């Protein structure tokens with residue numbers, strides 16, 4: 001059997017025989033001439049059936065065919081057909097591999113719009129188009145460039161449990177699981193484990209893995225299951241070190257995407273700007289800039305989504321950057337394990353990274369001194385020693401360390417300026433949706 005080629009490879013077969021296959025996009029019956037427009041992963045091709053040039057059996061195939069059926073063709077390749085945007089094949093063999101039911105629940109050509117819910121119900125049909133495939137190619141490349149960057153920087157990749165007894169973050173966001181009659185939780189961050197591996201002597205670690213959040217918010221930027229990009233590094237001088245890592249990561253990933261995926265990015269009209277120097281503004285500085293534009297944020301509060309959008313706009317005008325680090329979040333808003341500056345216990349050595357107005361990352365220097373950490377936990381009404389596995393980390397040699405977490409799905413949403421985070425994940429999970 002001849003090897004199947006993609007639509008984009010047919011050029012090399014003009015005047016010769018090739019085998020191609022894909023999903024029927026269009027069927028045109030014009031008396032003595034019939035056409036099938038077929039889509040494969042890379043593009044389109046056309047099967048042309050002139051009554052005089054093909055067998056009666058083959059000529060009859062399009063009559064019973066439905067759109068989205070899978071066909072396989074072998075025949076001579078002719079020059080490009082403009083209308084279909086691909087090459088033309090005159091079939092010597094034409095096989096209906098899988099006949100699709102009609103009508104399909106969704107229009108896959110993109111000509112008739114369906115609501116997001118209907119699209120997600122039939123996600124495999126919704127994705128059967130070149131723009132969606134481009135999106136997920138971009139997503140896979142982003143992940144590759146993220147991993148390349150961490151590897152180049154000497155981080156060790158780790159995989160930590162997602163079935164846990166409890167986390168160190170607030171308990172409200174945990175999904176409970178029945179673990180052989182015991183109560184377990186799905187990890188809502190690898191926080192404990194990445195700190196653990198720094199203390200284990202790995203010094204610098206990163207993890208790409210599933211993160212679960214029982215957040216009941218049905219928004220365009222929240223999922224209950226997402227892919228987290230987490231890292232943690234030991235022997236840091238300050239919380240600027242993890243910010244430097246994030247900055248370097250975005251610089252690398254965006255530069256590589258612009259270099260290698262310009263065609264895919266163009267489908268989304270995006271040419272993301274490689275950050276030069278991401279401004280680092282304390283929350284107080286940011287609030288002053290916002291106040292000057294009439295947006296008041298009370299003391300002890302962090303920015304609301306509107307504030308994040310406005311600060312992004314101000315930063316873009318002032319510094320020409322799409323990104324901004326907001327630092328020194330109030331102690332009241334951050335978990336007990338964030339370090340506080342000696343001279344100002346009202347704030348934490350923490351940061352958020354905002355990209356075009358949306359938070360994509362949160363990080364901090366961690367408190368690594370057992371006694372200080374214990375006191376901080378107490379201030380938040382927690383008993384550090386009750387979190388035995390976490391408490392132990394700080395008793396047997398813990399270097400100063402810090403890190404951050406970043407959501408890949410948010411990253412995709414911001415990179416491509418998608419309206420909804422659900423567009424950039426294959427099968428989204430939110431408080432309502434658990435299928436397919």
Ligand code: 4AD
Nearest residue numbers: 189222223226360361362363403404405406407410
């Ligand atoms: O800001 P978060 O909650 O921070 C942490 O998990 C810390 N343990 C990180 C650290 O190292 N200090 O989550 C980190 C990032 C967010 O900035 C956001 O990009 C993403 O994870 N994220 C979500 N993405 C989609 N849906 C959700 N419900 C998300 N919650 C957080």
Ligand code: MG
Nearest residue numbers: 352359361362
């Ligand atoms: Mg956050």
